Amino acid sequence: MIRLLPTTTASYVDLKLNLSPLLHTALSRCYFGAVLLLFVVPPVFWPVSYFLAEMLVFEWQQIYHFYLRQQGPLRLYSDGNIRWHDQAGNMVAVKLVTRWLVVLSVAHDRNQWLIICHDSCDNIQYRQLKMMLHLRLLIPNTAVNKP
Template identity: 40%
Template sequence: MLLTTTVNYADFYLTPSKLHIATLCLGYLSVATFLFIITPLFWLPIALLLCEFLLDEWLQSAAYAYQLQGSVRISSQGDVYYHHQHGKLVYLRPLTRWLIVLRVQGLDHQWLLVWRDSCPDASYRTLKMFTYLHFSPH
């Protein structure tokens, strides 16, 4: 029988990201501005209604960004412990140098967004290294 050990590869506390909120604000503001630029004057009430829906979507996205905080622990086997729940890592990918996306099966939040400023620099580098070691094609 082989003995295996599970090592906590990343253990950090996730906080709300200022980059995430700024990106949301910039994106939704750009769409609203574009909507007003291309809309003729007689379609303006419909554009205002669409902007109201856009504002509601932005508020939900910002609320989700603030819900993504708490203790995260990732083992070398791909087990994720978040908010006292256990899940299995399905997908892990760095989208940009500022953002890593995790898809975890078995958690309330299936998608975890780890921004560069939402955890300590050492933890972010460790998570990025974990990404390259375990999920890159060999």
């Protein structure tokens, strides 16, 4: 008796993106370490270090708010179109696919990066995304930014 394995017939991947604790912790630790390194200088340079540390904290806030806006429902279609926050867009390129992280270049209301960490969505959804990217079933639309 031959047993057939179930196959994927869907032409899209549904994801529900949440805040990734690992990515948030990694970003926070990197910025905190950079701020601490600024104060390992002679006391004469502390005013400059204080100014640079304040700029780093401000940049960390901006990146954190950018990352918070990436939460919500996401649907990636096989032709490169996306549906994100109930708005249409296009996937421009697949920049990075690893076991823990997927980075996509997206043309949405504003051109931006879409960072999907393995703990920011359900394990099954993340595996489906990686499988479809690995099998090249999700094709980026490269004609988005061309004249």
